[in-house]
Amino acid sequence: MTKRTARMPGLRLALALLAAGTCLVTGRASAQGTIVYVVPSQPIAYSDYPSGQDIDLNGDGVPDFNLSSWNGMEIDLAPLNNNAVISVPEPPGELGAATYALSQGALISSSLDPVLAWWGSDGNAPSVIVACANIGCLGYFQGNTDAYAGVRLEAGGNFYYGWLHIHNFGANWGQITEWAYETTPSTPIQAGQISEPVYFEATFNGGNEVPPNKSPHSGNGSFVLESYVDGYELSYHLELDGTFQPASAGIFGPATPMTNARFLIANLGTYSISNLPPPIFPPIVPVTFDLRHPSRPILQPISWPSVLIYDGQIVLSSNQVAELLAGQLYVNFKSAKFRQGELRGGIFPTAPIQFSATLSRRSGPPRKPSAQCGEATFTLSDATLTGNVALDTNIFWNSMGIYASPIVMPKTLVATLTNVFGVLIPDGGFPGHPDWPGLPGQVLYPEQVTLTDRQVSQIMHGDFYLNVLSSHFRNDGIGGRILPAE
DSSP: OOHHHHTSTTOSTTOOOOOTTOOEEOEEEEEETTEEEEEESSOEEEOSSSEEEEEOSSSSSSOOEEEEESSSSEEEEEEOTTOEEEEEEOOTTOOOEEEOOBOTTOEESSOOOTTOEEEESSSOOOEEEEEEETTEEESTTOSSEEEEEEEEEEETTEEEEEEEEEEEEETTEEEEEEEEEESSTTOOEETTBOSOOEEEEEEEBGGGSSSOOOOSOOEEEEEEEEEETTEEEEEEEEEEETTOOOSEEEEEOOOOTTSOOSOEEEEOOOOEEEEOOOOSSOOOOOOEEETTEEEEEEOOOOOOOEEEEEEEEEEEOHHHHHHHHTTOOEEEEEOSSOTTOSEEEEOEESSOEEEEEEEEEOOOOTTSOOOEEEEEEEEEETTEEEEEEEEOTTOOEEEEEEESSSSOOGGGEEEEEOOOOOEEOOTTOOTTOTTSOOOTTSEEEEEEEEOOHHHHHHHHTTOOEEEEEESSSTTSOEEEEOEEOO
């Protein structure tokens, strides 16, 4: 901020906010993760007409900031109650600051660029959004500006970070359209971010291709989905073994577990090559000697392996985000040898996914009506499926398995559940495990299986069934579809 701006009326410690006409602004809030995102019922408009209004960001009934124009030449944002806004302070000896305009994605945290500061309500003048007079407009929101103000809330001795979305349309008029803040103390937030990041991962190999191949190459990838006011961004970091020579790489979808997708969502471009660091203890290499000079060793060159790396970000539509969360997107690497794809990997959430199944008798003599015989819960973490199956004590079963069909056929068997030792559920259930299935008197069988990449996609689509077979119902027994838990 220049001294010329500092001398403008309004950047003074004696500034007083108007009490008349003040209103408390709250709005509709939606929370996902630890971020609360608020859209007021009406945008908070401001102009150079002298007015003032309080803004309650967290909806606790106590105003956090005041928006005002006391002199008809500038728009001020005043932090209240030990709150603060990211600003550029005036030079030493001056008494003001200008609210800094952050671009979407800018990090808002305790660490700031040296030219910025948390401008608070401890005796400071308000922070100016924009100031327009006969000398022109000053401030970081002047003219037609769509940007964010970083804010900090103080409660119970803790700091909470957030942002205000400000649209300035011209000389001293504009509006605040929405805001968000973190509910976890000292947790950074990005400008425009409206929910917590969602993390995904993928494993690339030829066995995941349709049809599978025996490619000797492999790799893995990590992904982060971030949602902002204006859309969704997916960041990716992919690594492949350095001996692979991909001709192209892309994200495709939507796809069913057994077929390829028709639509290319994003071309991932070209890769970079990174050499792995040498090991702390280099391998012992046999030393050979020149037969003509027995005392002269022949030095063997040592080369360290390398990896191929793809890094970048792509923008996804809301439909593509829904497909991503459903496990319908995948990465495919094509090569000269496999023109339709040599390596493939589904993009799946890293957070555990819960599933459940209600088990009942599908058929039987007419005199034996269908009745609930048990239930099961499963947790999918990466490719590991762990679960617990609870059965009535009068179920004398011979085998239990996960099938790709409600009809028990050998070719549809996905995994055999082999634990034959169960635990009787006591009265009141298991202390500390209220989410375990079953009722007192039933028998609980813990299970764990490892799924392939394709099977992970199938279970997420609801294509698997849990079937329990007995000597009386060898070809049918009891069973139920494994579905994502609500």
